[in-house]
Amino acid sequence: MNLNTVTALRHPTSPAEIAEWRNGFAWLAGGTWLFSEPQPETDTLIDLGHLGWPALEASPAGLDISATCRIAELYRFEAPREWVAAPLMRACCNALLASFKIWNAATVGGNLCMSLPAGPMISLTAALEGICTLWPRNAPPREVPVVDFVTGNHRNVLQPGELLRSIHLSATALARRSAFRHCSLTKLGRSAALLIGTSGAAGDLLLTITASTDRPVQLRFPHLPSATELGDAIETQIPPERWFDDVHGSAAYKRHVTRYFSEQIRAELAERGSV
Numbered sequence: 377m378n379l380n381t382v383t384a385l386r387h388p389t390s391p392a393e394i395a396e397w398r399n400g401f402a403w404l405a406g407g408t409w410l411f412s413e414p415q416p417e418t419d420t421l422i423d424l425g426h427l428g429w430p431a432l433e434a435s436p437a438g439l440d441i442s443a444t445c446r447i448a449e450l451y452r453f454e455a456p457r458e459w460v461a462a463p464l465m466r467a468c469c470n471a472l473l474a475s476f477k478i479w480n481a482a483t484v485g486g487n488l489c490m491s492l493p494a495g496p497m498i499s500l501t502a503a504l505e506g507i508c509t510l511w512p513r514n515a516p517p518r519e520v521p522v523v524d525f526v527t528g529n530h531r532n533v534l535q536p537g538e539l540l541r542s543i544h545l546s547a548t549a550l551a552r553r554s555a556f557r558h559c560s561l562t563k564l565g566r567s568a569a570l571l572i573g574t575s576g577a578a579g580d581l582l583l584t585i586t587a588s589t590d591r592p593v594q595l596r597f598p599h600l601p602s603a604t605e606l607g608d609a610i611e612t613q614i615p616p617e618r619w620f621d622d623v624h625g626s627a628a629y630k631r632h633v634t635r636y637f638s639e640q641i642r643a644e645l646a647e648r649g650s651v
């Protein structure tokens with residue numbers, strides 16, 4: 377849609393060109409959300425597209441995903457064979473309710489910065505223990521785990537003008553076994569629950585719960601828990617107000633499918649761990 381409050385569009389080649397930050401400025405990534413509804417508070421868009429950040433950089437240490445990496449670019453990434461968790465990337469790209477146009481424009485960073493419960497790039501990078509690099513306006517870069525980056529529905533730790541630069545996924549996290557479960561009330565609808573479990577050589581379990589809660593919830597177990605231990609952890613560690621009630625599913629429904637999928641993930645990882 378036309379944003380008729382916007383009167384200026386800037387294309388910096390370095391964030392330093394934006395010397396002063398003021399109310400009314402907004403970083404523009406893929407623009408799929410910015411152009412989807414009126415932005416009465418915004419008069420100037422600052423396009424990240426000319427910063428020239430490489431989309432994906434793989435190394436023995438892991439994968440650096442630029443904030444400006446498109447969902448479609450991540451989908452096409454060919455991971456080294458030892459990164460057995462890599463199929464999660466395509467599974468999470470497919471969990472974005474999106475047309476062809478959105479897939480090719482929306483960015484990984486934009487998805488994190490939107491901080492919606494159903495943000496599948498949040499699910500992916502939280503489950504793989506990603507670390508965000510943030511560029512504050514007048515301070516050195518800082519690092520924040522993805523799981524702490526999102527603080528609630530459409531809320532995160534970014535300060536005014538602060539940029540999400542990239543997300544690092546370690547090779548260790550990418551080498552963990554994984555199991556994925558996702559559902560939505562309607563075909564191609566926004567996620568009602570998206571759960572990912574990962575397990576390492578020690579037989580531990582890291583369960584990441586997203587979409588059904590207002591922000592990512594992670595449950596860690598030093599060993600694969602029993603079904604009862606897992607169910608108890610969900611009940612005791614997720615307070616009732618964290619279940620996210622919206623048109624994409626009631627809180628009761630989301631709590632139910634979370635418990636159901638958690639047990640499926642536990643059983644799947646237990647079975648695969650025993651072969």
Ligand SMILES: Cc1cc2nc3c(=O)[nH]c(=O)nc-3n(C[C@H](O)[C@H](O)[C@H](O)COP(=O)(O)OP(=O)(O)OC[C@H]3O[C@@H](n4cnc5c(N)ncnc54)[C@H](O)[C@@H]3O)c2cc1C
Nearest residue numbers: 403405406407408409410443473482483486487489495540
């Ligand atoms: C039909 C439709 C379906 C959608 N479905 C989903 C869905 O299922 N799940 C979901 O999570 N979202 C969904 N969205 C919302 C949105 O399209 C996605 O979240 C998308 O990934 C946003 O990325 P973008 O690059 O287009 O961000 P933009 O629209 O460009 O920006 C989004 C916000 O993030 C800020 N921002 C972007 N990049 C940075 C950065 N690097 N540093 C700091 N701030 C930044 C912008 O200033 C803006 O406030 C949908 C949107 C539409 C129109």
